[in-house]
Amino acid sequence: MRSLHVRSAAVLAALSLALTACATQPPAPEAVPAPLAEVSTPTQTAAPKPKAEKKDASKPKAAPLKLTWPTPTPPTPEEAATGTTVFKTAKRIGGIDCSIDKCVALTYDDGPGAYTEKLLKHLRDGNAKATFFMVGRMANARPDVVRKVAAEGHLIANHTWNHPDLRKLSASGQKSEIDSTAKTLRKLSGQPVTMLRPPYGAYNSNTRELGVSLIMWDVDTMDWKTRSTSETVRRALAGVKPGSIILMHDIHAPTVAAAPQLIKELKKRGYVLVTVDQLLGSGKAGKVYFRR
Ligand code: NI
Numbered sequence: 001m002r003s004l005h006v007r008s009a010a011v012l013a014a015l016s017l018a019l020t021a022c023a024t025q026p027p028a029p030e031a032v033p034a035p036l037a038e039v040s041t042p043t044q045t046a047a048p049k050p051k052a053e054k055k056d057a058s059k060p061k062a063a064p065l066k067l068t069w070p071t072p073t074p075p076t077p078e079e080a081a082t083g084t085t086v087f088k089t090a091k092r093i094g095g096i097d098c099s100i101d102k103c104v105a106l107t108y109d110d111g112p113g114a115y116t117e118k119l120l121k122h123l124r125d126g127n128a129k130a131t132f133f134m135v136g137r138m139a140n141a142r143p144d145v146v147r148k149v150a151a152e153g154h155l156i157a158n159h160t161w162n163h164p165d166l167r168k169l170s171a172s173g174q175k176s177e178i179d180s181t182a183k184t185l186r187k188l189s190g191q192p193v194t195m196l197r198p199p200y201g202a203y204n205s206n207t208r209e210l211g212v213s214l215i216m217w218d219v220d221t222m223d224w225k226t227r228s229t230s231e232t233v234r235r236a237l238a239g240v241k242p243g244s245i246i247l248m249h250d251i252h253a254p255t256v257a258a259a260p261q262l263i264k265e266l267k268k269r270g271y272v273l274v275t276v277d278q279l280l281g282s283g284k285a286g287k288v289y290f291r292r
Pocket residue numbers: 036037038039109110159163199200
């Protein structure tokens with residue numbers, strides 16, 4: 001199915017149309033949920049009241065990932081001259097610290113899909129980690145892929161069960177979308193699932209009461225729209241800064257095909273490719289993050 005994508009708020013109305021269309025499509029022949037419409041519409045939530053640290057203090061802490069990063073390349077002469085990305089890793093022993101390292105988080109939404117395992121291979125080949133914001137019903141259809149993503153050290157996070165615009169749901173409706181997905185993902189991955197990317201970047205004050213951190217992005221590759229490998233790479237590199245969160249979708253083949261070149265080029269520029277929890281820490285419930 002062709003995704004409908006809009007950036008302008010003026011076209012938001014088309015969203016409900018697209019979703020309606022989505023719901024009326026016949027099931028995909030392979031009985032896997034149809035690809036999702038994706039809209040990048042970061043939402044301005046009106047002055048949300050700061051939420052105290054959420055209830056779930058008993059929640060188990062994610063085990064630290066065992067990572068084997070190559071030493072990132074030193075800064076370019078330009079970087080060294082301008083001091084924009086001072087490279088301090090040598091001052092530490094081992095591990096990654098995004099307060100000093102030049103980190104970037106690749107994030108993939110809407111899967112797992114038919115190309116996710118291919119993406120895992122690219123990430124493995126590039127010795128890179130990524131974050132997968134999975135849709136519950138997609139995960140339910142490909143449980144082995146979810147297990148594999150987790151086993152390879154990537155972070156699994158919540159992208160709701162049905163990919164709705166959460167603003168159109170009641171508080172309990174939102175909770176149901178989040179909780180069912182978290183439960184399934186946790187069962188399959190063994191990871192606590194405490195980070196949410198609301199579909200379409202759309203949320204309201206109720207979303208911030210759900211006990212999860214909201215992870216947006218600061219670099220939108222528009223991969224769902226261009227469906228172009230070279231354009232996905234170009235836009236990612238054009239927007240990336242130390243601490244960036246790059247938005248992509250692993251349900252699109254050209255996006256997955258972009259991974260090797262994107263990883264290679266980011267590393268060449270001195271970036272360390274990390275998961276969102278490495279970039280931001282575990283995240284505070286109710287807080288909205290766009291980048292480090
Ligand atoms: Ni999505």
